[in-house]
Amino acid sequence: xxxxxxxxxxxxxxxxxxxxxxxxxxxxxxxxxxxxxxxxxxxxxxxxxxxxxxxxxxxxxxxxxxxxxxxxxxxxxxxxxxxxxxxxxxxxxxxxxxxxxxxxxxxxxxxxxxxxxxxxxxxxxxxxxxxxxxxxxxxxxxxxxxxxxxxxxxxx
Amino acid sequence: xxxxxxxxxxxxxxxxxxxxxxxxxxxxxxxxxxxxxxxxxxxxxxxxxxxxxxxxxxxxxxxxxxxxxxxxxxxxxxxxxxxxxxxxxxxxxxxxxxxxxxxxxxxxxxxxxxxxxxxxxxxxxxxxxxxxxxxxxxxxxxxxxxxxxxxxxxxxxxxxxxxxxxxxxxxxx
Numbered sequence: 415x416x417x418x419x420x421x422x423x424x425x426x427x428x429x430x431x432x433x434x435x436x437x438x439x440x441x442x443x444x445x446x447x448x449x450x451x452x453x454x455x456x457x458x459x460x461x462x463x464x465x466x467x468x469x470x471x472x473x474x475x476x477x478x479x480x481x482x483x484x485x486x487x488x489x490x491x492x493x494x495x496x497x498x499x500x501x502x503x504x505x506x507x508x509x510x511x512x513x514x515x516x517x518x519x520x521x522x523x524x525x526x527x528x529x530x531x532x533x534x535x536x537x538x539x540x541x542x543x544x545x546x547x548x549x550x551x552x553x554x555x556x557x558x559x560x561x562x563x564x565x566x567x568x569x570x
Numbered sequence: 571x572x573x574x575x576x577x578x579x580x581x582x583x584x585x586x587x588x589x590x591x592x593x594x595x596x597x598x599x600x601x602x603x604x605x606x607x608x609x610x611x612x613x614x615x616x617x618x619x620x621x622x623x624x625x626x627x628x629x630x631x632x633x634x635x636x637x638x639x640x641x642x643x644x645x646x647x648x649x650x651x652x653x654x655x656x657x658x659x660x661x662x663x664x665x666x667x668x669x670x671x672x673x674x675x676x677x678x679x680x681x682x683x684x685x686x687x688x689x690x691x692x693x694x695x696x697x698x699x700x701x702x703x704x705x706x707x708x709x710x711x712x713x714x715x716x717x718x719x720x721x722x723x724x725x726x727x728x729x730x731x732x733x734x735x736x737x738x739x740x741x742x743x
Contacts, residue, residue, distance in 0.1 A: 545659070559692075559693065562694065562698075563659060564697070568702045569702060
């Protein structure tokens with residue numbers, strides 16, 4: 415899996431990019447403006463043709479608060495890669511990957527449910543795991559741990 | 571050793587004065603006896619406890635011995651609601667609707683610790699026990715409960731049915 419690291423480091427150069435190897439997996443840190451271009455490059459030049467998942471990390475109280483994490487896989491050279499970008503609390507928005515990977519739509523919905531990350535270009539960010547009317551984003555660190563939002567009134 | 575048995579006069583002798591023409595009992599005892607051996611469960615199965623539910627309802631443990639084996643997949647035909655597994659707030663309206671659709675008399679069993687109290691899920695998603703939403707007759711804790719615990723729960727429910735009153739006319743009529 416490390417075979418792809420050398421070409422990656424040549425292609426994705428500092429200061430915008432930081433390419434490292436963590437537990438045998440290439441990890442790319444990048445600014446959120448470069449996300450869509452970088453993923454297109456990974457897909458076209460490095461054959462990362464399978465979108466695995468997108469999730470987020472809430473680093474409260476650190477700023478920028480959110481880290482959005484992407485995983486990709488290649489069905490030709492069987493390598494994996496992780497992309498990390500950060501977004502601030504005030505505007506937690508990144509570009510959607512739906513133009514590149516159709517499957518990204520559902521995973522971005524889940525990430526939007528749980529962390530409130532906005533995905534520019536994803537037209538359908540309705541709740542997928544939560545229900546309509548749920549207030550807040552339950553996996554954020556400032557969501558109260560015991561807060562319930564029942565749909566059926568409790569018995570007395 | 572030869573036994574001398576007393577013949578039971580099944581045939582009525584002398585018109586309608588035979589031994590088996592009538593018997594005396596209490597209405598509640600008779601109806602309770604009939605109801606406790608004809609529990610038709612509705613399996614509201616949501617999570618991993620389903621595996622234990624399958625084990626307890628199939629041959630080695632066999633809830634059919636207690637008359638509670640034939641699952642009805644319409645709540646209108648069922649009288650025992652078995653809530654097997656975690657119930658989330660998103661599912662709670664479905665559970666409530668199923669309970670409302672069941673005809674009287676109806677009983678509810680909370681199968682497993684999640685249905686009993688929420689178990690180890692205490693977060694934004696899980697209902698902290700189905701008794702927050704619907705009344706529960708018998709709780710079977712365990713993660714998952716042993717089949718013996720489920721059978722014990724069914725037997726305790728049978729005792730409860732046998733002991734309770736069975737009005738012909740309920741307040742809902």
